[in-house]
Amino acid sequence: MINKLKIAPSVLAADFTRLGEEVRAAEQAGADWIHFDVMDGRFVPNISIGVPVLQALRGATSLPIDVHLMIVEPDQYIPIFAEAGANSISVHVEACPHLHRTLVSIAQAGCRVGVAINPHTPAIMLQEVMPLLDIINVMTVDPGFGGQSFLDGSLSKIAQLRAMAQAVGRDIDIEVDGGINTETTPRAVEAGANVLIAGTTIFRHKEGIQAGVDALRAAASQGANSTS
Numbered sequence: 001m002i003n004k005l006k007i008a009p010s011v012l013a014a015d016f017t018r019l020g021e022e023v024r025a026a027e028q029a030g031a032d033w034i035h036f037d038v039m040d041g042r043f044v045p046n047i048s049i050g051v052p053v054l055q056a057l058r059g060a061t062s063l064p065i066d067v068h069l070m071i072v073e074p075d076q077y078i079p080i081f082a083e084a085g086a087n088s089i090s091v092h093v094e095a096c097p098h099l100h101r102t103l104v105s106i107a108q109a110g111c112r113v114g115v116a117i118n119p120h121t122p123a124i125m126l127q128e129v130m131p132l133l134d135i136i137n138v139m140t141v142d143p144g145f146g147g148q149s150f151l152d153g154s155l156s157k158i159a160q161l162r163a164m165a166q167a168v169g170r171d172i173d174i175e176v177d178g179g180i181n182t183e184t185t186p187r188a189v190e191a192g193a194n195v196l197i198a199g200t201t202i203f204r205h206k207e208g209i210q211a212g213v214d215a216l217r218a219a220a221s222q223g224a225n226s227t228s
């Protein structure tokens with residue numbers, strides 16, 4: 001694996017009554033990024049959290065906060081989420097008719113540039129914007145809800161996207177998002193993913209957050225060994 005393995009706990013599965021504590025526990029457990037899901041009830045059939053929660057979280061952690069906008073018409077919100085503390089912002093290819101312009105505006109807002117891609121959308125949709133990307137979020141479930149099962153069809157797309165990134169000479173962070181656990185992690189890593197976004201497996205682990213992070217890191221090394 002060229003890109004460093006990173007673990008990004010998704011706060012969607014955290015206990016919102018103790019969000020600061022939960023995120024600090026994830027940081028202490030060795031998480032690399034915090035993943036922050038924004039849902040608008042239009043692009044996805046669910047509403048989650050937004051700018052005030054991001055501002056609060058910014059004060060609770062020094063880890064990079066990776067904002068995933070599952071919203072229609074994201075352009076108007078990019079500077080607002082950047083100002084609120086996002087380090088990276090991903091928009092959905094399916095929500096952006098002028099994707100190139102939207103991605104340029106993420107960079108102009110001072111954030112790492114990300115794009116998310118739904119399970120039914122082919123990898124080729126990202127071909128032309130590949131030189132602009134720092135992050136690709138491969139949705140491994142239909143977006144909108146935590147706790148769903150990983151879609152195996154995503155594995156070949158991860159491999160395709162890793163090959164496309166290498167072809168343009170970019171060390172793009174390839175995230176997998178949805179249903180990431182100790183069983184799916186080795187396969188996702190073997191396919192070429194290097195950022196594990198996990199909500200349920202970390203924040204709802206029966207032995208606690210540290211055990212969830214450790215279990216995913218151990219599972220990732222199985223996938224990495226099988227590629228070497």
Ligand SMILES: O=C(CO)[C@H](O)[C@H](O)COP(=O)(O)O
Binds near residue numbers: 143197
């Ligand atoms: O983007 C998301 C849902 O749209 C969540 O980040 C993702 O589903 C992670 O949750 P879990 O690890 O519980 O599957």
